[in-house]
Amino acid sequence: MSNKPVVSIVKGKFPPDRQEIDRMVRRAIDLTGGLQGKIKKGSHVVIKPNLFAPYPPPISVDRRVISSMVRLAREAGAKRVTVIEGVSMGTLMKRVRPSATPCGMNRGFKTAEVMRLLGIKREVEEAGGEVIGAEDAEKVEVNIKGGIALHRVNYPKVVLDADCFINIPAMKTHTMTMVTLSIKNLQGLLDERGRYYSHRDDLQQHMVDISKIRKPDLVLLDGLLGMEGMGAGEGGTAVEMGVIMAGYDCVALDSIASMCMGIDNPLLVSTTRLAAHDGLGTANPFLIEVAGETIASVRKKFQLPATYTMPIDSLVTGIYPNIDIYIGGACSACWLMAALAESQLAKVPQRFSLIVGVDPKVPPKLKTDMAHTFFLGECALATGGDLLELRNAMQLAGIDRFLGGCPPYEQSLVKLEDTLISMGYLDPQELVAKAGKHREEFFDYYRKYDPTWEAEM
Numbered sequence: 001m002s003n004k005p006v007v008s009i010v011k012g013k014f015p016p017d018r019q020e021i022d023r024m025v026r027r028a029i030d031l032t033g034g035l036q037g038k039i040k041k042g043s044h045v046v047i048k049p050n051l052f053a054p055y056p057p058p059i060s061v062d063r064r065v066i067s068s069m070v071r072l073a074r075e076a077g078a079k080r081v082t083v084i085e086g087v088s089m090g091t092l093m094k095r096v097r098p099s100a101t102p103c104g105m106n107r108g109f110k111t112a113e114v115m116r117l118l119g120i121k122r123e124v125e126e127a128g129g130e131v132i133g134a135e136d137a138e139k140v141e142v143n144i145k146g147g148i149a150l151h152r153v154n155y156p157k158v159v160l161d162a163d164c165f166i167n168i169p170a171m172k173t174h175t176m177t178m179v180t181l182s183i184k185n186l187q188g189l190l191d192e193r194g195r196y197y198s199h200r201d202d203l204q205q206h207m208v209d210i211s212k213i214r215k216p217d218l219v220l221l222d223g224l225l226g227m228e229g230m231g232a233g234e235g236g237t238a239v240e241m242g243v244i245m246a247g248y249d250c251v252a253l254d255s256i257a258s259m260c261m262g263i264d265n266p267l268l269v270s271t272t273r274l275a276a277h278d279g280l281g282t283a284n285p286f287l288i289e290v291a292g293e294t295i296a297s298v299r300k301k302f303q304l305p306a307t308y309t310m311p312i313d314s315l316v317t318g319i320y321p322n323i324d325i326y327i328g329g330a331c332s333a334c335w336l337m338a339a340l341a342e343s344q345l346a347k348v349p350q351r352f353s354l355i356v357g358v359d360p361k362v363p364p365k366l367k368t369d370m371a372h373t374f375f376l377g378e379c380a381l382a383t384g385g386d387l388l389e390l391r392n393a394m395q396l397a398g399i400d401r402f403l404g405g406c407p408p409y410e411q412s413l414v415k416l417e418d419t420l421i422s423m424g425y426l427d428p429q430e431l432v433a434k435a436g437k438h439r440e441e442f443f444d445y446y447r448k449y450d451p452t453w454e455a456e457m
C-alpha cells in the first residue's frame with residue numbers, strides 16, 4: 001500500500017442540488033479512507049469553514065457543504081459538532097451595511113451575523129450542530145511551537161480541545177497570497193488583533209505558523225463555485241468548477257487544488273511551499289496520490305490577481321492624473337494599500353498627494369495644500385526632514401490626513417473614506433446605494449445557481 005497522502009477530487013453535475021452536494025462530500029471523504037478512526041463515538045468535532053464576508057459563494061463556502069459535513073460527523077458518532085469562523089477584517093470593519101446613519105456610513109458585520117445572514121446558522125442547527133463566531137469564542141494564549149513569523153496568538157479554546165478538527169476552505173484567488181485554500185483559511189481563527197497584524201508582506205509565513213497550532217484532521221474543499229481574479233472578496237469573479245476535494249494532508253490538498261486552478265507549479269504558492277518546508281505536509285505532486293477524477297479532467301485556468309501578473313508599480317505609480325504619489329522604501333503591503341487608497345482618491349475630481357514609505361523623495365513644494373495631502377502607513381508617519389515639518393504644520397492646523405498602521409490596512413481605508421465624506425467629496429447615501437446594488441448583483445448571480453437560497457436579512 002502506498003504511503004503517499006491521498007487527495008480526492010469529485011466532480012458532479014452543475015449546478016448541484018443538495019442531494020448532489022451530499023453525495024459529492026461523502027464520496028470525496030470515502031476516497032481518502034473515510035472517517036473511521038477520525039471521528040470517534042461521543043467525540044467533539046470542530047469545523048472551520050471559510051466565510052469571508054456577508055456574501056454567498058464564491059465569496060463564502062456553500063452552506064450545504066458545511067451542513068453535509070455536520071451530518072456526516074454526527075452519523076460517524078460525534079456527540080457535538082461546532083462550526084467556528086472569524087470573518088475577514090474588511091467585513092468586521094469596512095463592509096457597508098444596507099443603511100446609512102445620520103452621521104455617515106454604517107459599517108461592519110460580525111461573524112455571528114454573517115452566519116445568520118447566509119443561512120449557515122439555520123442549516124448547521126438543523127443538521128445537529130452549533131455555530132460560534134470567533135469574536136465570541138473563549139480564547140487562550142498559545143505559544144506557537146516552531147513559529148517563524150508568528151510566535152504567540154490568542155486562539156479559540158474550542159479548536160484546541162476538539163477531538164477532530166475539520167477545515168473547509170473555498171477555492172479562490174487572493175490578492176495577497178495568490179490563492180486562498182486550506183492553509184490560508186485558518187487565519188480566521190485568530191482574534192481581531194491577530195487577523196489585522198497578519199496582513200504584512202510576511203502574511204504567508206504567518207498563515208503557515210497558524211497551521212502549526214492545530215493541524216486539521218481532515219480538509220474538505222468547496223470547489224463548487226471557485227473564484228478567480230482580484231479575490232478573495234467582491235473584486236473576484238466566479239468560476240463554475242463543480243468539484244469537491246478532500247484529504248488528510250493540508251499541504252498536499254493545497255498543492256493539488258492549486259494545480260486544478262491552473263497553477264502548474266504548486267510551489268509558486270508561498271503558503272504551500274513554506275508549509276512543506278516547515279514539515280506540515282507534502283507539496284510535491286509526484287509524492288501525492290490523486291483519487292477520483294484526475295487533475296487534467298477538472299483543471300481550469302484561473303485568472304490570477306493582477307498583483308501576481310503585473311509589476312506592482314504598474315498598479316500604483318503614474319496611473320491617475322489627479323494623484324501625485326510619492327512612494328519609497330515601502331514594502332509590498334504598503335504598495336498594495338497605496339493602490340487601494342488611490343482607487344478611492346480617484347473618485348474625487350481634486351488633486352491629491354499620497355505619501356508612502358520609509359523615505360519617499362518629495363519635491364520641495366507639493367502641488368497640493370495640506371488638506372489634500374495624505375500620509376499612508378507608519379513609515380510615512382515616521383519620516384523626518386521636510387516631511388516631519390509638513391506633518392507638524394498639519395497638526396498645528398488641525399488637519400488630520402494621517403492614515404497610520406503597519407500595515408495601513410482596512411482601518412486606513414475606512415478613515416480615508418470618512419475623511420473624503422467629511423470634506424464633502426463623497427455622499428454616504430450614494431455609497432450605501434452603490435454597495436447595495438453591488439450586493440444585489442452578487443445575490444442575483446447566486447440565486448440562479450442555488451434557487452433555494454435567500455439572504456436572511
Ligand code: SF4
Nearest residue numbers: 331334377378379406
Ligand atoms: S508601514 Fe512601513 S513597514 Fe509597515 S507595511 Fe508599510 S512600508 Fe512596510
